[in-house]
Amino acid sequence: MDYVSDDFAPSNILSCNDDSEDHPRNLIPELCRQFYANGWVTGTGGGISIKYNDQIFIAPSGVQKERIQPDDLFVQNLNGEDVIIPKPEKKLSKSQCTPIFMCSFTERNAGAVIHVHSQEVVKLCLLNPENEVKITGLEMIKGIYNEKKGKFYDNDEELIIPIIENSKYEKDLVDTFKIALKKYPSTSAVLVRNHGMYVWGSNWKTAKTQLECYEYLFKIAIFKKIHHV
Ligand SMILES: CSCCC(=O)C(=O)COP(=O)(O)O
Ligand SMILES: [Zn+2]
Numbered sequence: 001m002d003y004v005s006d007d008f009a010p011s012n013i014l015s016c017n018d019d020s021e022d023h024p025r026n027l028i029p030e031l032c033r034q035f036y037a038n039g040w041v042t043g044t045g046g047g048i049s050i051k052y053n054d055q056i057f058i059a060p061s062g063v064q065k066e067r068i069q070p071d072d073l074f075v076q077n078l079n080g081e082d083v084i085i086p087k088p089e090k091k092l093s094k095s096q097c098t099p100i101f102m103c104s105f106t107e108r109n110a111g112a113v114i115h116v117h118s119q120e121v122v123k124l125c126l127l128n129p130e131n132e133v134k135i136t137g138l139e140m141i142k143g144i145y146n147e148k149k150g151k152f153y154d155n156d157e158e159l160i161i162p163i164i165e166n167s168k169y170e171k172d173l174v175d176t177f178k179i180a181l182k183k184y185p186s187t188s189a190v191l192v193r194n195h196g197m198y199v200w201g202s203n204w205k206t207a208k209t210q211l212e213c214y215e216y217l218f219k220i221a222i223f224k225k226i227h228h229v
Contacts, residue, residue, distance in 0.1 A: 023052070024050040024052045024057035024073070024204075025057065025070040025071070025073055026070055027050060027204060028048055028050060028057060028059055028068060028070075028073060029068045029069060029070060029072075031048055031114075031204070031208065032047075032048060032059065032065040032066055032068050033066045035048075035065070035114070035116060035211075036065055036066035037066075038118075038215070039118060039119065040116035040117065040118045040211075040215070041065040041066070041116060041117060042117065043117070044062050044063060044064060044065060045065075045117035045196065046065060046097075046114075046115045046116045046117045046196060047059040047061070047065065047095040047097045047101075047114075047115050048112070048113070048114045048115070049095070049097070049098070049101035049105075049112065049113050050111070050112045050204050051105055051110070051111050051112065054077065054078060055075050055076070055077060055083055056075065056076050056077065056078065056101070056102070056105065057073050057074070057075055058073065058074045058075070058076065058094055058095050058098055058101065059072075059073065059074075059095050060072050060073070060074065060086065060092040060093065060094065060095065061092070061093045061094060061095045061096050062093070062096075063092065071086060071087070071090075072086050072090065072092055073086065074086065074092075074094045074095075076094075076098075078105065078106070080098075080102060095115075096169065096170040096171065097113075097115045097170050097198075099170070099171045099173075099174045100113070100115070100170065100173055100174060100177055100198055101113045101115075103174055103177055103178060103181070104198065104200040107178065107181050108147065108181065108188075108200060109202070110200035110201065110202065110207070111200075111201060111202045111203040111204065111206070111207070112200060112201055112203055112204040112206075112207040112208075113198060113199070113200040113207065114198070114199050114200070114207050114208070114211050115196060115197070115198050116196050116197050116199070116211065116215075117195065117196040118196060118197065118215060118218075120215055120218040120219055120222060121191055121192075121195075121196050121197045121218060122194055122195070122196070123218075123222050124191070124218045124221060124222055125163055125191055125193040125194060126194075127222060127225045127226070128163065128225075130163070131162060131163050131164070132160050132161065132162050132163060132184075133160070133161045133163060133191065133221065134158055134159070134160050135158070135159040135160075135161070135217050135221050136157075136158045136159070137155075137156075138155065138217055138220055139155050140213045140216045140217050140220075141153045141154075141155050141157065141159050141213075141217065142154065142155050143209055143210060143212070143213030144159055144188060144210055144213055144214070144217075145188050145201065145202075145206060145210060146186045147185060147186055147187065147188055148185040148186040149186065159217070160184065160186070160187070161184075161187060161189055161190070161191055161214070162180040162183065162184045162187060162190050162191065163190075163191040163192075163193055164176040164177060164179075164180050164190060164191070164192055164193070165192075165193050166192050166193050166194050166195045173192060177190055177198070188200060188201060188210055189210065189214055197211075197214065199211045199214060
């Protein structure tokens, strides 16, 4: 059972006993385990949020992401008001990434947002002191959705991903994140230098697929840069 604060009107509470594997309560723990296995959310870093019937499911902060349980999740509405929170004895807090997650939901109408701390992203930013990364000539570019054109990229198009500078706290990234969204209307990801990446999609499958394509592309981009090919 989830803990529902007395402050929350029952009419606002979405049924959270959904046992289907596609429900965010089950998906978020499963996806976090997969991301952990890929080295993308180790050391408690990174997180994920999924929109479901206008309710935002958010992973907890600072925990072993591969051990998250269905009732560890926070649920809030699109105005950022809590709807369901985990039992107090769990002593959990909401992801520090929540302001950026919300930005992706409100500014880009995302259905899911993923934050990863992958080494590839950090390496790529080290090799690119500029505030963007350009990738061309690779088939996997076709897995990336061009948000401005409303279609997936062709493999002969240039993919440009913005890089923003890191900050002391995740919440302090919001302003530069918003600027990047405005400056790069096509992008479905923002890299945070020496830190990681935010990637989103219209639903969790698109967000996950794009995360995998970006990570693949970054590996090759690093190889190309290092070997001058
Ligand atoms: C070692 S993690 C540092 C904080 C951070 O960058 C992060 O992504 C934490 O996210 P959380 O969801 O655990 O608040
Ligand atoms: Zn982070």
